[in-house]
Structure formats: C-alpha cells, structure tokens
Amino acid sequence: MTETSHAPSHALLSGRVRGAKPSATKEMTRLANQLKREGRSVITLSQGEPDFPTPRHVREAAKAAIDRNESRYTDVAGTLALREAVARKFERDNGLVYGVDQIQVGCGAKQLLYNALQATLDPGDEVVVPVPAWVSYPEMVRLAGGTPVIVRCGASTGFKLTAARLQGAITARTKWLMLNSPSNPSGAVYTRQELLALAQVLSRHPQVWVMADDVYEKIRYEDTPFATPAAVSPELAARTLTINGVSKAYAMTGWRVGFGAGPAELIKAMNLVQSQSTSHTSSISQAAAIAALDGPMDFLPGFLQAFRRRRDAVVARLNGIDGVACDLPPGAFYAFPSCQGLLGRRDESGQTIESDADLALYLLRVAGVAVVPGSAFELPGHFRVSYAASDAELDEAMARIGDACAQLR
Numbered sequence: 001m002t003e004t005s006h007a008p009s010h011a012l013l014s015g016r017v018r019g020a021k022p023s024a025t026k027e028m029t030r031l032a033n034q035l036k037r038e039g040r041s042v043i044t045l046s047q048g049e050p051d052f053p054t055p056r057h058v059r060e061a062a063k064a065a066i067d068r069n070e071s072r073y074t075d076v077a078g079t080l081a082l083r084e085a086v087a088r089k090f091e092r093d094n095g096l097v098y099g100v101d102q103i104q105v106g107c108g109a110k111q112l113l114y115n116a117l118q119a120t121l122d123p124g125d126e127v128v129v130p131v132p133a134w135v136s137y138p139e140m141v142r143l144a145g146g147t148p149v150i151v152r153c154g155a156s157t158g159f160k161l162t163a164a165r166l167q168g169a170i171t172a173r174t175k176w177l178m179l180n181s182p183s184n185p186s187g188a189v190y191t192r193q194e195l196l197a198l199a200q201v202l203s204r205h206p207q208v209w210v211m212a213d214d215v216y217e218k219i220r221y222e223d224t225p226f227a228t229p230a231a232v233s234p235e236l237a238a239r240t241l242t243i244n245g246v247s248k249a250y251a252m253t254g255w256r257v258g259f260g261a262g263p264a265e266l267i268k269a270m271n272l273v274q275s276q277s278t279s280h281t282s283s284i285s286q287a288a289a290i291a292a293l294d295g296p297m298d299f300l301p302g303f304l305q306a307f308r309r310r311r312d313a314v315v316a317r318l319n320g321i322d323g324v325a326c327d328l329p330p331g332a333f334y335a336f337p338s339c340q341g342l343l344g345r346r347d348e349s350g351q352t353i354e355s356d357a358d359l360a361l362y363l364l365r366v367a368g369v370a371v372v373p374g375s376a377f378e379l380p381g382h383f384r385v386s387y388a389a390s391d392a393e394l395d396e397a398m399a400r401i402g403d404a405c406a407q408l409r
C-alpha cells in the first residue's frame, strides 16, 4: 500500500497543522536516508547532533538509576534533585539565581520552547524571530496560534539582530523576542554589549518577554565570557525565560532533557501545558542529567578541539569553492556559507540552480551530500553544513561538494 493511502483526509487536520511546515532539516535527512536505502553513498551533514559518545559517568548514572528502580512518574516540572542541579548550573555558569519553583525540566530544550509559546500566545500575538533561526521557531509560534515576525539579519551584522531592527519589529502585539546564541544555523554569538543594546530597546517595551535559547552555550571557540540576556540586566531577567539543556554540550540528544528558568508564574503555566502532554521526560534521563550537570567537564576540551579542527577545515574548503563564501562561525557546530555566487548557473542537464533549495537538492543528487538550504532558516542564498561529523566524512563531503559545484556552468 502506498503512504498516501494512509494519509488522513484533509478535513481531519486542523488549520494549525495544515498551515505548519515539517522540519526541513528532518526532511533533508529523510531524503538522504531514502537514497541510502537505494544503495547510494550519502554523507548526511544535515543533522544537528554531536557524534561523540555520551560521557561515561553519565551513562553509569543512568544504569545506577535503573538498578535503583527509579522507574516511577516524577514531578511534572522534573525531579527536585534535577531542578536543584539546574539551579546550581545557572548560578555557577551564568550568575543567575533561581528557586526550584522557577525551573522546569522537559523533553529537550524543544519542549521548553513549545510549552512557553503554548502557555502564552493568543491568536494575533506576535513573536519577533531574528533570522536565520532554527527551523522550529516560526512553526512553533504558528502552532501556538501566534504570528512570527521575521527579521532578516544577514552577514553584514554577523547574522545578529541590532537594536534598530528590534525597535522596528516591535508592535503593541509583540509578546516575545526569541534569541539564540550561539546560533543555529549561523554560529553567531551575541556579546554582552550587543545584548545590552537590545535590553535598552526592550526597556521601552515592557510587554515584550525574551526567550533565550542557550543550548549551544558550551560550544564556543572564543575566550570571551558567555553572555545571556537574563544576566545582562535585572530588569530583563524579570521577563526572560532562559532555556538550555544537555543535548549539545554532553552529546545527549537522544536522552531528551532540556530545562528552562524564569519567573515562577510563567513556569507554573508551562507546567500546566506539560502536565497535559508528556507529563515529564524519562526518570532515567533525569538521573543522567544530574550526573551531567554536577559532574566533571573534562571531556569538553576534547569535544571543542575536534569541533574547532573540523570547523576550520570545512570553512577553508568552502571558501575554496568558486561561488561560495563563508565566515568563520564563533559557536555551535554549523557553517552557514553564502551560495549567491552559484545561483543562476546550470547543471549537467541545463537546469538552472535558481535557489539555495535547488542547490541543496543538486548536492544531494549529484554529490550525495545532504545539507540544509538557508531558506529553511528563513535566510535564502545560504546553506547549512553541520560539521558534527567525522574528519574523514567531512573531508570526503567537501571534496564532493567542490566537484559538484565546479560542474555548474
């Protein structure tokens, strides 16, 4: 039977879901897997997850939790022990002091974002989303009934939102500003000064809250201290939800643990949303997350060294391709090159590569490399390469991309 014969009739689906797009990164990965099943050699650089193993002490803590039979429901907000560990993390790393009633644990940072938007948006409410941004932000806003207000932030501002652009995007309906630093897909990192400039604008608009997505906090290549909105201004802290998690820093994407901290009233509303959906993330994963947050970080320099080596190699190779230009990203594990110089060229069959989406499909078809078009992140004319892959895979992928681009006329 074909897949479409199982598809629910159009009338069954809600307007919200009919209007939402599936995740473009997952779609590229699905296409890549389909080609692999057909026997093609495909290198997948479309996924955002570290390729390292979860640190041993974290895995051991999970096994111990299983042996202690920690297999019951936990508090919706997460176990008290984990929320205490999260509070210690925020104080230690970010100088932010939260009580356990100001902290929620969920199934990845993704659920925290989702809970917060569901808990706060009414139809017509606007959310400022500086782009390029993670593919899920605008869709999550739409699924919650809100309207994403897309603000393009290109290479000229380091892919970052400026005070002037923020001011121009705020209306009386604005409820949130979503900020992600280090950024997926650009790797951009906001400095304290840049956040202070945004805070100054926000001080004139007390109805606007800030959702700070710090999941890539630990994946940074410069020595400057990490800046997060709640820490730059106490006034802003009173209306900021700071979101983080263990997925990226501890190579724990599949364990599904994220956390957020903010005013107790907001967290209470988010707990209500979560109590009617997943209840909480796995009790075993929560035990593992305590070990991650409280444990040694001696594995991190090794992760960062490998990421930095791969970043430098990938960016150098990309810049060696005629028609491609890439700045060195200071954080996360993605390169986000411009492909403007390739647009308008023709492939072997005379088809014109009109857009970044055409280019991504061409690279998958001809080079057997899966990347994600910039339009998926609302910034066309670019593509995203995840360098969370082995050196050998990256070397091969860059050679194939270079050859495929050189064939364009």
Ligand SMILES: Cc1ncc(COP(=O)(O)O)c(C=O)c1O
Pocket (backbone or CB within 6 Å): 048, 107, 108, 109, 110, 111, 134, 180, 183, 184, 213, 215, 244, 245, 246, 247, 253, 256, 257, 258
């Ligand atoms: C910017 C950003 N936020 C949140 C997430 C979700 O992370 P988690 O695995 O904790 O749900 C991702 C994952 O790719 C991401 O790139």
